[in-house]
Amino acid sequence: MSTESRILCPQLQQKVMSADEAAAMIPAGATVGMSGFTGAGYPKAVPGALAERIKAHNATGAAPFRINVLTGASTAPELDGKLAEVDGIELRLPFQSDPICRDRINTGSMNYTDLHLSEVSQYAWSGFFGKMDIAVIEVIGIREDGSLIPSSSVGNNKTWIEQADKVILEVNSKQPLRMEGMHDVYYGTALPPHRKPIMLTEAGQRIGEHYLRCPIEKVVAVVETDSPDRNSPFKKPDDASRKIAEHILEFFDREIKLGRLPKELLPLQSGVGNIPNAVLEALDSGPYKNLTAYTEVIQDGMLKMLKSGTLSVASATSFSLSPDGIAEFEENIELYREKIILRQQDISNHPEVARRLGVIATNGMIEADIYGNVNSTHVMGTRMMNGIGGSGDFARNGYLSIFMSPSTAKDGKISAIVPMVSHVDHTEHDVKIIVTEQGLADLRGLSPRQRALEVINKCAHPDFKAQLLDYYERACASGRGMHTPHLLSEALSWHERFEQTGTMKPE
Structure with missing residues:
Protein backbone atom coordinates (compact mmCIF):
# COMPACT_ATOMS: atom_id res chain seq x y z
CA MET A 1 0.00 0.00 0.00
CA SER A 2 1.41 3.41 -0.91
CA THR A 3 2.08 6.12 1.64
CA GLU A 4 -0.30 8.50 -0.16
CA SER A 5 -3.27 6.20 0.35
CA ARG A 6 -2.79 6.43 4.12
CA ILE A 7 -3.66 10.14 4.23
CA LEU A 8 -7.41 10.03 3.74
CA CYS A 9 -8.34 13.42 5.22
CA PRO A 10 -8.66 15.94 2.33
CA GLN A 11 -7.61 18.93 4.47
CA LEU A 12 -4.44 17.18 5.61
CA GLN A 13 -3.58 15.97 2.12
CA GLN A 14 -3.03 19.66 1.39
CA LYS A 15 -0.40 19.90 4.13
CA VAL A 16 1.99 17.25 2.82
CA MET A 17 5.54 18.59 2.53
CA SER A 18 9.16 17.55 2.85
CA ALA A 19 10.92 16.91 6.14
CA ASP A 20 13.11 19.97 5.51
CA GLU A 21 10.06 22.18 5.09
CA ALA A 22 8.47 20.79 8.23
CA ALA A 23 11.69 21.15 10.26
CA ALA A 24 11.87 24.81 9.24
CA MET A 25 8.75 25.35 11.35
CA ILE A 26 10.60 24.48 14.57
CA PRO A 27 12.30 27.59 16.00
CA ALA A 28 15.32 27.78 18.27
CA GLY A 29 14.37 27.51 21.92
CA ALA A 30 11.21 25.56 21.18
CA THR A 31 9.87 22.87 23.47
CA VAL A 32 9.07 19.91 21.23
CA GLY A 33 7.12 16.82 22.20
CA MET A 34 8.14 13.91 20.01
CA SER A 35 6.65 10.45 19.76
CA GLY A 36 8.73 7.39 20.54
CA PHE A 37 9.19 4.82 23.27
CA THR A 38 12.11 2.32 23.45
CA GLY A 39 13.03 2.74 19.80
CA ALA A 40 9.49 2.36 18.45
CA GLY A 41 7.09 4.83 16.88
CA TYR A 42 9.47 7.81 16.84
CA PRO A 43 9.61 10.35 13.96
CA LYS A 44 12.20 9.24 11.41
CA ALA A 45 12.66 12.23 9.08
CA VAL A 46 11.95 15.58 10.77
CA PRO A 47 14.53 15.24 13.59
CA GLY A 48 17.31 14.52 11.07
CA ALA A 49 16.27 17.45 8.89
CA LEU A 50 16.17 19.65 11.97
CA ALA A 51 19.65 18.47 12.98
CA GLU A 52 21.01 19.51 9.56
CA ARG A 53 19.38 22.91 9.97
CA ILE A 54 20.88 23.31 13.44
CA LYS A 55 24.30 22.26 12.18
CA ALA A 56 24.20 24.83 9.38
CA HIS A 57 22.99 27.56 11.75
CA ASN A 58 25.66 26.89 14.36
CA ALA A 59 28.37 26.92 11.69
CA THR A 60 27.63 30.60 11.09
CA GLY A 61 28.79 31.50 14.59
CA ALA A 62 25.35 32.78 15.57
CA ALA A 63 23.85 32.10 18.99
CA PRO A 64 23.47 28.34 19.48
CA PHE A 65 20.29 26.75 18.13
CA ARG A 66 18.94 24.31 20.69
CA ILE A 67 15.54 22.88 21.60
CA ASN A 68 13.96 21.02 24.49
CA VAL A 69 13.09 17.43 23.55
CA LEU A 70 10.33 15.57 25.40
CA THR A 71 9.39 12.02 24.39
CA GLY A 72 7.76 8.92 25.84
CA ALA A 73 11.05 7.19 26.63
CA SER A 74 14.21 6.40 24.63
CA THR A 75 14.12 6.79 20.85
CA ALA A 76 16.85 6.03 18.31
CA PRO A 77 19.93 7.44 16.56
CA GLU A 78 17.70 9.14 13.95
CA LEU A 79 16.28 11.34 16.72
CA ASP A 80 18.33 11.48 19.91
CA GLY A 81 21.63 10.70 18.22
CA LYS A 82 21.39 13.21 15.38
CA LEU A 83 20.14 16.07 17.54
CA ALA A 84 22.71 15.38 20.26
CA GLU A 85 25.52 15.11 17.72
CA VAL A 86 24.97 18.71 16.59
CA ASP A 87 24.53 19.90 20.20
CA GLY A 88 20.92 20.69 19.40
CA ILE A 89 19.31 19.62 22.70
CA GLU A 90 19.11 21.99 25.65
CA LEU A 91 16.91 19.75 27.81
CA ARG A 92 16.03 16.08 27.39
CA LEU A 93 13.39 14.11 29.30
CA PRO A 94 12.09 11.70 30.60
CA PHE A 95 14.38 8.80 29.54
CA GLN A 96 17.15 8.15 27.03
CA SER A 97 19.57 5.41 26.03
CA ASP A 98 21.59 7.11 23.31
CA PRO A 99 25.40 7.08 23.78
CA ILE A 100 25.86 10.62 22.42
CA CYS A 101 23.09 11.95 24.66
CA ARG A 102 24.61 10.10 27.59
CA ASP A 103 28.01 11.64 26.96
CA ARG A 104 26.57 15.15 26.74
CA ILE A 105 24.53 14.63 29.90
CA ASN A 106 27.57 13.42 31.81
CA THR A 107 29.82 16.23 30.58
CA GLY A 108 27.19 18.80 31.57
CA SER A 109 26.46 20.12 28.07
CA MET A 110 22.88 18.77 28.05
CA ASN A 111 20.35 19.15 30.83
CA TYR A 112 18.46 15.97 31.62
CA THR A 113 15.41 15.40 33.80
CA ASP A 114 14.93 11.78 34.81
CA LEU A 115 11.28 11.07 35.64
CA HIS A 116 8.94 8.26 36.54
CA LEU A 117 7.26 7.62 33.20
CA SER A 118 3.77 7.57 34.68
CA GLU A 119 4.18 11.17 35.87
CA VAL A 120 5.30 12.86 32.65
CA SER A 121 1.81 13.60 31.37
CA GLN A 122 0.75 15.03 34.72
CA TYR A 123 3.85 17.24 34.83
CA ALA A 124 3.05 18.53 31.35
CA TRP A 125 -0.58 19.28 32.20
CA SER A 126 0.52 21.01 35.42
CA GLY A 127 2.82 23.31 33.44
CA PHE A 128 6.14 22.18 34.89
CA PHE A 129 7.69 21.97 31.39
CA GLY A 130 6.34 25.33 30.27
CA LYS A 131 4.48 25.84 27.02
CA MET A 132 4.78 23.10 24.42
CA ASP A 133 5.35 24.72 21.05
CA ILE A 134 5.25 21.78 18.66
CA ALA A 135 4.52 18.07 18.69
CA VAL A 136 6.16 15.78 16.11
CA ILE A 137 4.23 12.51 16.06
CA GLU A 138 4.61 9.37 13.96
CA VAL A 139 1.35 7.66 12.91
CA ILE A 140 0.59 4.88 10.45
CA GLY A 141 -2.40 6.56 8.87
CA ILE A 142 -4.81 9.50 8.91
CA ARG A 143 -8.50 8.72 8.62
CA GLU A 144 -11.08 10.74 6.66
CA ASP A 145 -12.17 12.67 9.77
CA GLY A 146 -8.58 13.58 10.69
CA SER A 147 -8.25 11.06 13.52
CA LEU A 148 -4.88 9.33 13.69
CA ILE A 149 -3.98 5.65 13.65
CA PRO A 150 -1.19 5.33 16.24
CA SER A 151 2.13 3.71 15.38
CA SER A 152 4.18 1.07 17.19
CA SER A 153 4.20 3.09 20.41
CA VAL A 154 1.64 5.35 22.04
CA GLY A 155 3.76 6.81 24.85
CA ASN A 156 2.90 10.44 25.60
CA ASN A 157 1.47 11.17 22.13
CA LYS A 158 -2.02 11.98 23.41
CA THR A 159 -0.62 14.56 25.84
CA TRP A 160 1.79 16.10 23.33
CA ILE A 161 -0.99 16.55 20.75
CA GLU A 162 -3.27 18.12 23.35
CA GLN A 163 -0.58 20.39 24.78
CA ALA A 164 1.17 21.57 21.63
CA ASP A 165 0.30 24.75 19.76
CA LYS A 166 1.19 23.06 16.47
CA VAL A 167 1.47 19.45 15.32
CA ILE A 168 3.71 17.89 12.66
CA LEU A 169 2.70 14.38 11.59
CA GLU A 170 4.95 11.77 10.07
CA VAL A 171 2.90 9.10 8.27
CA ASN A 172 5.10 6.01 8.11
CA SER A 173 4.11 3.44 5.47
CA LYS A 174 6.75 1.01 6.76
CA GLN A 175 4.60 0.30 9.80
CA PRO A 176 1.91 -2.31 9.01
CA LEU A 177 -1.51 -0.75 8.60
CA ARG A 178 -2.95 -3.99 9.95
CA MET A 179 -2.00 -2.72 13.43
CA GLU A 180 -5.16 -0.61 13.30
CA GLY A 181 -7.44 -1.65 16.15
CA MET A 182 -4.62 -2.69 18.48
CA HIS A 183 -4.50 0.61 20.34
CA ASP A 184 -6.56 1.80 23.30
CA VAL A 185 -6.30 5.55 23.92
CA TYR A 186 -8.09 6.66 27.08
CA TYR A 187 -9.53 10.19 27.24
CA GLY A 188 -10.78 10.05 30.82
CA THR A 189 -7.74 11.33 32.73
CA ALA A 190 -7.80 14.59 34.68
CA LEU A 191 -5.74 16.53 37.20
CA PRO A 192 -6.67 16.61 40.90
CA PRO A 193 -9.25 17.27 42.28
CA HIS A 194 -11.20 16.06 39.26
CA ARG A 195 -9.73 12.58 38.91
CA LYS A 196 -11.89 9.52 38.62
CA PRO A 197 -10.84 5.88 39.06
CA ILE A 198 -9.15 4.18 36.12
CA MET A 199 -11.57 1.30 35.72
CA LEU A 200 -9.13 -1.37 34.64
CA THR A 201 -9.59 -4.58 36.61
CA GLU A 202 -8.01 -6.98 34.09
CA ALA A 203 -4.95 -6.60 31.87
CA GLY A 204 -6.96 -7.32 28.74
CA GLN A 205 -9.70 -4.73 29.27
CA ARG A 206 -10.23 -1.92 26.79
CA ILE A 207 -11.44 1.40 28.17
CA GLY A 208 -10.56 3.84 25.39
CA GLU A 209 -10.51 4.45 21.65
CA HIS A 210 -8.53 3.01 18.75
CA TYR A 211 -7.41 6.43 17.51
CA LEU A 212 -5.71 9.63 18.58
CA ARG A 213 -7.79 12.79 18.37
CA CYS A 214 -6.11 15.80 16.79
CA PRO A 215 -7.79 19.06 15.74
CA ILE A 216 -7.14 19.45 12.02
CA GLU A 217 -6.34 23.14 12.45
CA LYS A 218 -3.40 22.26 14.73
CA VAL A 219 -1.63 20.25 12.05
CA VAL A 220 0.86 22.43 10.19
CA ALA A 221 2.70 19.73 8.24
CA VAL A 222 2.36 16.11 7.15
CA VAL A 223 5.55 14.28 6.15
CA GLU A 224 5.52 10.90 4.41
CA THR A 225 8.12 8.36 5.51
CA ASP A 226 8.92 4.72 4.85
CA SER A 227 11.46 3.77 7.52
CA PRO A 228 11.65 0.94 10.07
CA ASP A 229 11.89 1.30 13.83
CA ARG A 230 15.21 0.76 15.56
CA ASN A 231 15.41 -3.01 15.98
CA SER A 232 18.49 -4.16 17.81
CA PRO A 233 18.93 -7.93 18.07
CA PHE A 234 18.76 -9.46 21.54
CA LYS A 235 21.67 -11.57 22.68
CA LYS A 236 21.03 -15.18 23.50
CA PRO A 237 20.73 -15.66 27.27
CA ASP A 238 24.12 -16.30 28.86
Missing part, protein backbone atom coordinates in the same frame (compact mmCIF):
# COMPACT_ATOMS: atom_id res chain seq x y z
CA ASP A 239 24.73 -18.58 31.84
CA ALA A 240 24.16 -15.78 34.36
CA SER A 241 20.84 -14.78 32.77
CA ARG A 242 19.66 -18.39 32.69
CA LYS A 243 20.55 -18.90 36.35
CA ILE A 244 18.73 -15.72 37.32
CA ALA A 245 15.68 -16.97 35.42
CA GLU A 246 15.91 -20.35 37.17
CA HIS A 247 15.97 -18.70 40.59
CA ILE A 248 12.89 -16.62 39.74
CA LEU A 249 10.91 -19.59 38.44
CA GLU A 250 11.79 -21.63 41.53
CA PHE A 251 10.55 -18.70 43.61
CA PHE A 252 7.28 -18.56 41.64
CA ASP A 253 6.74 -22.29 42.13
CA ARG A 254 7.28 -21.94 45.85
CA GLU A 255 4.90 -18.98 46.10
CA ILE A 256 2.21 -20.93 44.24
CA LYS A 257 2.59 -23.89 46.61
CA LEU A 258 2.33 -21.52 49.58
CA GLY A 259 -0.84 -20.02 48.14
CA ARG A 260 0.62 -16.53 47.77
CA LEU A 261 0.39 -16.61 43.97
CA PRO A 262 -2.27 -18.20 41.75
CA LYS A 263 -1.13 -20.83 39.25
CA GLU A 264 -1.62 -18.19 36.50
CA LEU A 265 0.68 -15.90 38.53
CA LEU A 266 -0.29 -12.21 38.45
CA PRO A 267 0.11 -9.75 35.54
CA LEU A 268 3.76 -9.58 34.50
CA GLN A 269 5.74 -6.40 34.01
CA SER A 270 9.11 -6.88 32.39
CA GLY A 271 11.89 -4.39 31.85
CA VAL A 272 13.79 -4.32 28.57
CA GLY A 273 16.95 -6.35 28.04
CA ASN A 274 18.55 -9.74 27.85
CA ILE A 275 17.91 -10.83 31.45
CA PRO A 276 14.16 -10.04 31.35
CA ASN A 277 13.97 -11.86 28.01
CA ALA A 278 15.68 -14.87 29.60
CA VAL A 279 13.01 -14.88 32.31
CA LEU A 280 10.28 -14.74 29.68
CA GLU A 281 11.92 -17.58 27.75
CA ALA A 282 12.08 -19.68 30.90
CA LEU A 283 8.42 -18.99 31.68
CA ASP A 284 7.48 -20.06 28.17
CA SER A 285 9.27 -23.38 28.59
CA GLY A 286 7.63 -24.04 31.96
CA PRO A 287 4.21 -25.37 32.94
CA TYR A 288 2.48 -21.99 32.88
CA LYS A 289 -0.58 -21.20 30.74
CA ASN A 290 -2.90 -18.22 30.36
CA LEU A 291 -0.59 -15.74 32.02
CA THR A 292 -1.19 -12.04 31.45
CA ALA A 293 1.12 -9.03 31.11
CA TYR A 294 0.54 -5.44 32.17
CA THR A 295 3.79 -3.80 31.21
CA GLU A 296 5.46 -1.03 29.21
CA VAL A 297 7.06 -2.90 26.35
CA ILE A 298 6.33 -5.97 24.21
CA GLN A 299 9.61 -7.83 23.60
CA ASP A 300 10.45 -10.88 21.53
CA GLY A 301 9.92 -13.15 24.53
CA MET A 302 6.33 -11.98 24.94
CA LEU A 303 5.54 -12.65 21.28
CA LYS A 304 6.68 -16.24 21.75
CA MET A 305 4.58 -16.56 24.88
CA LEU A 306 1.49 -15.15 23.15
CA LYS A 307 1.93 -17.52 20.24
CA SER A 308 2.42 -20.58 22.45
CA GLY A 309 -0.50 -19.77 24.73
CA THR A 310 1.67 -19.26 27.81
CA LEU A 311 0.50 -15.65 27.68
CA SER A 312 -3.14 -14.92 26.86
CA VAL A 313 -2.94 -11.12 26.61
CA ALA A 314 -0.32 -8.39 26.88
CA SER A 315 -1.01 -4.73 27.64
CA ALA A 316 1.82 -2.23 27.00
CA THR A 317 2.58 1.15 25.49
CA SER A 318 5.20 0.12 22.94
CA PHE A 319 7.10 -2.60 21.12
CA SER A 320 10.82 -3.29 21.45
CA LEU A 321 11.50 -6.06 18.97
CA SER A 322 14.55 -7.51 17.27
CA PRO A 323 14.60 -7.89 13.47
CA ASP A 324 13.41 -11.48 13.92
CA GLY A 325 10.71 -10.27 16.30
CA ILE A 326 9.45 -7.70 13.80
CA ALA A 327 9.32 -10.32 11.05
CA GLU A 328 7.37 -12.67 13.33
CA PHE A 329 4.95 -9.91 14.35
CA GLU A 330 4.23 -8.83 10.80
CA GLU A 331 3.78 -12.41 9.58
CA ASN A 332 1.23 -13.20 12.31
CA ILE A 333 -0.18 -9.76 12.98
CA GLU A 334 -3.81 -10.90 12.99
CA LEU A 335 -3.04 -13.24 15.91
CA TYR A 336 -1.17 -10.59 17.85
CA ARG A 337 -3.70 -7.83 17.18
CA GLU A 338 -6.25 -9.83 19.17
CA LYS A 339 -3.89 -10.37 22.11
CA ILE A 340 -1.94 -7.08 22.37
CA ILE A 341 -3.26 -3.74 23.61
CA LEU A 342 -1.14 -0.58 23.27
CA ARG A 343 -2.12 2.22 25.68
CA GLN A 344 -0.69 5.65 26.47
CA GLN A 345 2.02 5.46 29.12
CA ASP A 346 0.15 7.32 31.85
CA ILE A 347 -2.24 4.33 31.75
CA SER A 348 0.24 1.51 31.01
CA ASN A 349 2.33 2.69 33.98
CA HIS A 350 -0.49 3.99 36.16
CA PRO A 351 0.23 3.34 39.88
CA GLU A 352 -3.45 2.80 40.66
CA VAL A 353 -3.77 0.08 38.03
CA ALA A 354 -0.47 -1.60 38.95
CA ARG A 355 -1.59 -1.78 42.59
CA ARG A 356 -5.07 -3.03 41.72
CA LEU A 357 -3.86 -5.76 39.37
CA GLY A 358 -1.05 -6.84 41.69
CA VAL A 359 1.66 -6.63 39.06
CA ILE A 360 4.81 -8.77 39.30
CA ALA A 361 7.54 -6.29 38.35
CA THR A 362 10.89 -7.60 37.07
CA ASN A 363 13.54 -5.00 36.29
CA GLY A 364 17.28 -4.72 35.96
CA MET A 365 19.58 -2.79 38.24
CA ILE A 366 23.10 -1.42 38.29
CA GLU A 367 23.70 -2.27 41.95
CA ALA A 368 21.98 -3.05 45.24
CA ASP A 369 23.28 -2.56 48.74
CA ILE A 370 23.15 -5.00 51.62
CA TYR A 371 20.00 -3.40 53.02
CA GLY A 372 18.03 -3.62 49.78
CA ASN A 373 18.34 -0.14 48.28
CA VAL A 374 18.70 -0.24 44.48
CA ASN A 375 20.53 2.00 42.03
CA SER A 376 19.10 1.74 38.50
CA THR A 377 20.55 4.83 36.88
CA HIS A 378 23.99 6.07 37.92
CA VAL A 379 27.38 4.44 37.39
CA MET A 380 29.62 5.13 40.39
CA GLY A 381 27.03 7.54 41.76
CA THR A 382 27.43 10.40 39.30
CA ARG A 383 27.36 9.21 35.70
CA MET A 384 23.89 8.77 34.24
CA MET A 385 23.34 5.56 32.31
CA ASN A 386 19.79 5.72 30.91
CA GLY A 387 17.24 6.68 33.55
CA ILE A 388 14.70 5.21 35.93
CA GLY A 389 12.12 4.63 33.21
CA GLY A 390 9.02 2.90 34.48
CA SER A 391 10.72 0.66 37.05
CA GLY A 392 9.69 2.92 39.94
CA ASP A 393 6.07 3.02 38.80
CA PHE A 394 5.84 -0.74 39.12
CA ALA A 395 8.30 -1.40 41.95
CA ARG A 396 6.47 0.76 44.48
CA ASN A 397 2.97 -0.22 43.39
CA GLY A 398 3.24 -3.84 42.25
CA TYR A 399 2.56 -6.89 44.38
CA LEU A 400 6.14 -8.06 43.83
CA SER A 401 9.15 -5.94 42.88
CA ILE A 402 12.05 -8.05 41.62
CA PHE A 403 15.41 -6.51 40.73
CA MET A 404 17.96 -8.55 38.77
CA SER A 405 21.61 -8.30 37.81
CA PRO A 406 24.68 -10.46 37.39
CA SER A 407 26.60 -10.34 40.66
CA THR A 408 29.65 -8.74 39.03
CA ALA A 409 30.53 -6.48 36.12
CA LYS A 410 33.66 -5.40 34.25
CA ASP A 411 35.18 -8.90 34.25
CA GLY A 412 34.61 -9.31 37.96
CA LYS A 413 36.09 -5.97 38.99
CA ILE A 414 32.77 -4.50 40.12
CA SER A 415 30.38 -6.07 42.63
CA ALA A 416 26.67 -5.52 42.03
CA ILE A 417 26.18 -5.96 45.79
CA VAL A 418 27.84 -3.18 47.75
CA PRO A 419 27.76 -1.84 51.33
CA MET A 420 25.85 1.27 50.27
CA VAL A 421 24.56 2.12 46.79
CA SER A 422 26.17 5.17 45.24
CA HIS A 423 22.77 6.50 44.12
CA VAL A 424 19.29 5.50 45.33
CA ASP A 425 16.44 5.07 42.86
CA HIS A 426 14.42 2.44 44.75
CA THR A 427 14.54 2.49 48.51
CA GLU A 428 14.64 -0.64 50.63
CA HIS A 429 10.90 -0.12 51.27
CA ASP A 430 10.05 -0.71 47.60
CA VAL A 431 12.37 -3.65 46.90
CA LYS A 432 10.94 -7.10 47.66
CA ILE A 433 13.29 -9.46 45.82
CA ILE A 434 16.93 -9.21 44.68
CA VAL A 435 18.30 -11.84 42.30
CA THR A 436 21.73 -12.55 40.86
CA GLU A 437 23.05 -15.72 39.29
CA GLN A 438 24.24 -16.63 42.80
CA GLY A 439 20.75 -16.79 44.26
CA LEU A 440 17.53 -15.02 45.25
CA ALA A 441 17.06 -12.92 48.38
CA ASP A 442 13.45 -12.56 49.55
CA LEU A 443 13.45 -9.41 51.68
CA ARG A 444 9.77 -9.29 52.57
CA GLY A 445 9.08 -8.91 56.26
CA LEU A 446 12.75 -8.75 57.26
CA SER A 447 14.47 -6.17 59.42
CA PRO A 448 17.49 -4.33 57.96
CA ARG A 449 20.06 -6.62 59.60
CA GLN A 450 18.14 -9.70 58.49
CA ARG A 451 18.01 -8.28 54.95
CA ALA A 452 21.75 -7.66 54.98
CA LEU A 453 22.59 -11.29 55.73
CA GLU A 454 20.02 -12.51 53.19
CA VAL A 455 21.45 -10.33 50.42
CA ILE A 456 25.09 -11.10 51.20
CA ASN A 457 24.62 -14.85 51.58
CA LYS A 458 22.25 -15.33 48.66
CA CYS A 459 23.29 -12.75 46.05
CA ALA A 460 26.93 -11.70 46.47
CA HIS A 461 29.65 -13.18 44.31
CA PRO A 462 32.10 -15.42 46.22
CA ASP A 463 34.92 -12.99 45.40
CA PHE A 464 33.15 -10.28 47.41
CA LYS A 465 31.10 -12.19 49.99
CA ALA A 466 33.75 -12.32 52.72
CA GLN A 467 34.50 -8.65 52.21
CA LEU A 468 30.80 -7.76 52.58
CA LEU A 469 30.39 -9.90 55.69
CA ASP A 470 33.46 -8.27 57.21
CA TYR A 471 32.03 -4.81 56.53
CA TYR A 472 28.68 -5.77 58.03
CA GLU A 473 30.17 -7.37 61.15
CA ARG A 474 32.44 -4.41 61.82
CA ALA A 475 29.51 -2.02 61.28
CA CYS A 476 27.49 -3.99 63.86
CA ALA A 477 30.42 -3.89 66.28
CA SER A 478 30.96 -0.16 65.88
CA GLY A 479 28.21 0.73 68.32
CA ARG A 480 26.98 3.54 66.08
CA GLY A 481 23.46 2.14 65.78
CA MET A 482 22.17 -1.36 65.35
CA HIS A 483 19.07 -0.74 63.24
CA THR A 484 20.95 -0.17 59.96
CA PRO A 485 24.64 -0.53 60.83
CA HIS A 486 27.05 1.37 58.59
CA LEU A 487 30.64 2.54 58.69
CA LEU A 488 30.24 5.96 57.11
CA SER A 489 33.93 6.31 56.39
CA GLU A 490 33.83 3.06 54.37
CA ALA A 491 30.28 2.92 53.01
CA LEU A 492 31.26 4.23 49.56
CA SER A 493 34.90 3.17 49.70
CA TRP A 494 34.28 0.34 47.22
CA HIS A 495 33.26 2.85 44.56
CA GLU A 496 36.16 5.12 45.44
CA ARG A 497 38.55 2.18 45.19
CA PHE A 498 37.25 1.35 41.72
CA GLU A 499 37.67 4.96 40.60
CA GLN A 500 41.26 4.98 41.85
CA THR A 501 42.45 1.46 40.97
CA GLY A 502 39.99 0.06 38.43
CA THR A 503 38.63 -2.63 40.74
CA MET A 504 36.49 -2.92 43.87
CA LYS A 505 38.67 -5.76 45.13
CA PRO A 506 41.10 -4.77 47.90
CA GLU A 507 44.78 -5.06 47.12
